[in-house]
Amino acid sequence: MSRVWIYLFPALCALVLTGVHHVEGMELFTSSELEAVNGTDLRLKCTFKSTHPLSEERVSVSWSFRPLGKTTEESIFHYQNSAFPPKTGMFKGHAVWSGDIMKGDASITLQNVQLRFNGTYSCQVKNPPDIQGFVGEISLRVIEKAAEGQKYLINWARVADSLL
Template sequence: MSRVWMYLFPALGALVLPGVHHVEGMELLTSSELEAVNGTDVRLKCIFKSTHPLSEEKVSVSWSFRPLGKMTGELIFHYQKSAFPPEIGMFKGHAVWSGDIMKGDASITLQNVQFRFNGTYSCQVKNPPDIQGFIGEISLRVVEKVSFSEIGILAIAVGGSIGVVLLILIIFTVVRVFRKQDDDMLVEMEDHRSEDQVL
């Protein structure tokens, strides 16, 4: 009966059979979305937690990149005992290690980001016998740099619009005041005429 039970539920059998080890998953924490200004640096943060002791020799980190609209990605960075930044491709000279394995940090920094860096970045950490439960993914959006001259032009445009609206309101108020005075004078003149006719 017990053998039939083990065949029907192999996962349960693995938990209760002596000598079979339960493999636990690695926990990862990343930002789901990031925005960076073209030409600046951005840190792709990947924090991990393992149920087994950390060591520089055992832990390995892989970062891959998937461009917008593509289904597959490419390995862009690897760390195991030391950093292995890309030596070819568009990330050469841009991807640098900024993590600390012993603190559970597998982050990298992209320097001088370009518009072509738009896409999804995946962080994968291994610490045998821990396997990774999830791959951390970050969606990066690179936006246009706003220059001081553009900000100045925008400020002038907004200020000018507000000035025009205020001028129109002032003119409208002055016209209403003068009309009211004219109406009051007409009423007063009519009253005088009425008094003169009575006399």
């Protein structure tokens, strides 16, 4: 077995040193779960790091939504050099751009959150040639009205999220 390594190790080193392609990718950061009170505004924070320089022209952001209990997703927002909010559907007038590409921020804000917004939101960022990466997912729970103690916790959660 050790004789095999005597021949295999130099070959592997030669491949690595000659520039064998390595996988590059995006890193995405999102909260895994959020809670919002019906009728309030909520920022869906999605930040990213890329192995390539950022450019307003190259970076694209896509947001999609999957309702609770469903398997299909619908596109709700797109950004590439400018914001493309939804023109139809339940997120029309609700989803607005609140990110800053040059700072690695691909966030959107849901204005006047509705109970029907319960579900999973997915954020995907591409910065060619850096297109490999994960999709950030946020599970949102919309509640009718916060109890007094919950209001306090929700406000602190928003403060903590804004510091991240």
